[in-house]
Structure formats: structure tokens, C-alpha cells
Amino acid sequence: MFSHVEPYAGDPILGLMDKHKQDPRADKVNLGVGVYFDNDGKLPVLNCVQKAEAQIANPPKPRPYLPMDGLPGYRAACQNLLFGKDAQVLKDKRVATTATIGGSGALKVGADFIHAWFPQAKCYVSDPTWANHIGIFEGSGFAVGKYPYYDAATNGIKFDELIAFLNTLQAHDVVLLHPCCHNPTGVDLTQAQWDQVLEVVKAKNLLAFMDIAYQGFGEDMDADVYAIRKAVDMGLLFFVSNSFSKNLSLYGERVGGLSVVCKDEAQAKAVQGQLQFNIRRIYSSPPSHGGHVVDIVMNDDALFNEWVQEVYVMRDRIKDMRQKLRDSLEAKLPGRSFEYITKQNGMFSYTGLTPEQVARIIKDFGIYMVANGRISVAGLNASNIDYVANAMAEVLKD
């Protein structure tokens, strides 16, 4: 019956977790998956989350199905974070928002919706991008191309090529954008560059799909959504997928959201209904526990403010590890600049290690990172950073 089914090669990111787990070496280090670990190498349970969970647990409550598009307070939380609590676009009820199963679920529901209503549209992702962007959009039936993005020669962005490429696209083509904390490079567009990119998106009537999974890990909660709010100011109609996996440290609770900025309230209502229909056909309704945690934390002023500060502690620890890694490498390899490590933003650093150097650092040192040289900086801490810097310096000498 299933003899024609081919074996799965495994995921380039999630597969690393298993390999790291199976590695018997005591000094092994996991810099693979984009998960925030604290200085003790532990995955934190935020204080604000613990307080919300205490409310959920006492007294014990029944677990009915949530609405297909999630709790109203959850949806409002996504909208307030992304667009701003007092945004006119929200007052005008022009945004359709649904809870989703993580940011991944938001991308899937959005991709299915676009393919259904814009069947001719192609999808373009940054070169490079998060590997699952391609998998999700291809799974929804898109042909997925790449737009020029990372410039290895400068550790920057091929901006002129990017603009020129976007100008060749057709109306309604999807452009998958990272509003901040680019995965895997950590290299973000400046606000002036965003303005130019969004002008082209508007002029060519492209469908911007902004995937933000690290809000708060770049600069701050508002600066990190500059591109989203600028797109609204420019009158663009576009998609936003967001994730609370990282900034609420709720990875396994699968809490994300999809928002669609529409022309008016009537169109937003129609889109909301079609999103509900899509969800019903894929997984019916979102997870309850994570939904209530987000609803409680985001809609209680004291818990919200506590959450923001807890995110900034994570952000600042990552920045501190970037500085220490840069300093250590520059001390070990005099004459070589590693400034790019501290200029990059968010969870990831594109180290510049070649796939061969990555294979060696895994084999000889038990330091796990993605084959493209991406490291999750949040996997570094006071007890492993010297070991990692020594190993990187060793393989970079090759």
C-alpha cells in the first residue's frame, strides 16, 4: 500500500535537536534551533506566564473548544502588539485577525488563503530565509522563488538587486518579508530601506506577507514592527504572521496569529470568515491553554508591562553574548573583524562558517549549528562561550 512513499530526509533545523540530544559529549553545545535559553542553559518559564497559569489553574476550569479564530482577547492582543493599541486601522475594523497554531500555522493558513483567492500568484522569499518558509508555501501549492537579500561579501544586503528584482514581479505576487530579526542572517533592512521596499510593493501591487516571530528581540516592541506600521501608513493591504513562541517562551503551546489588513470593515469581515473556513478545514480550532495565557498576559496592564521587561532581559542577554563572542574571536584571530556579529539583530547570527566548517565544528567539538552557518546566539552562555569561540577560531583558521 505505502511502498511508493519515500523516506523523509529530516528537517535541517529540528533534526539538529535530536542529533545534539544523542551526542554523549559533556561539552556539547546546542546552537541549532531558534529557542531562547537563559545563562544556565535552561528554557525559561516567564514570571508573567506563571501568574497567568495560576489564574487558569485556580479554580480548575473546563476546556471547551475555542472559536475557530481564537479568543477575542487573544486576537486583540495580536492586533495591539502589531499595529498599536490606538491605531486608526483597528478603530476602523480593517484588520482580520485569527489565532493560529504558532507562527507556522499562521503562515500555512495565510498561504492557503492566498493560493485559493490568488491562484496565479507566485511567492518570493529572501535568499536565504527560514527553510520552512519554502516548505509551507510549496505545500500550499505555490511556486516559490527567491529575491536577492544577503550579501556575503559585505555581511549586508544586496539592496539595489533586491529593489530591481521586486520591480520585475507581477501584481499579487507574494513577497515574504522579515520585519525584524531576519532568520537566518540577523541582517535587517534600515527604516529608510523599508520605505523604499514598501514603495515598490505598493507601486507593483504586490502582496506583502510579513512574518514576525521575534518581536522585542531586535530593538524594542515598537521599533521591531516599523515595517508593519509603515505599510499601514502607506495604505498597503497585506498579511502579517506573528508568533509568541519565542517572546513568551511558549514554544510547545503553539501560539501565533495571522492578520490581514483590508480596505474596509466589510472586506475584513469577509476575509475573517474565509480564514475561519480555512482553519475549520485544517485543524478546526486553536489550542486552549496557550490561548488563555496570551489573553491574560496581554490584556492585564501589570502583566503586560512585566512581560515586556522579561523580553528585554532575553534581548539584552543575547546582545551581551554577541559582544562577548565578537571580542573573543577578534582576540583569537587578530586582524579579522567580527563586527557583523554585533551588528546583526535578534536570535540568530550568520557566522560565515562554510558547510564544511560547520560539519567539522559538529564532528570535532560537538557544537551544533545549522549547515548554512547560522547559530542561535541564545544558546551561548557564560559557561560555553569560550569553548565555542575557541572552536570557531579553530575551524575558521582552515
Ligand SMILES: Cc1[nH+]cc(COP(=O)(O)O)c(/C=N/[C@@H](CC(=O)O)C(=O)O)c1O
Ligand atoms: C521567521 C520564523 N517564522 C516562524 C517560525 C515558527 O514559529 P512557531 O511559532 O514556533 O511556529 C520561526 C521558527 N523558527 C525556529 C524554530 C523552527 O525552525 O521551527 C528556528 O528557525 O530555529 C521563524 O524563525
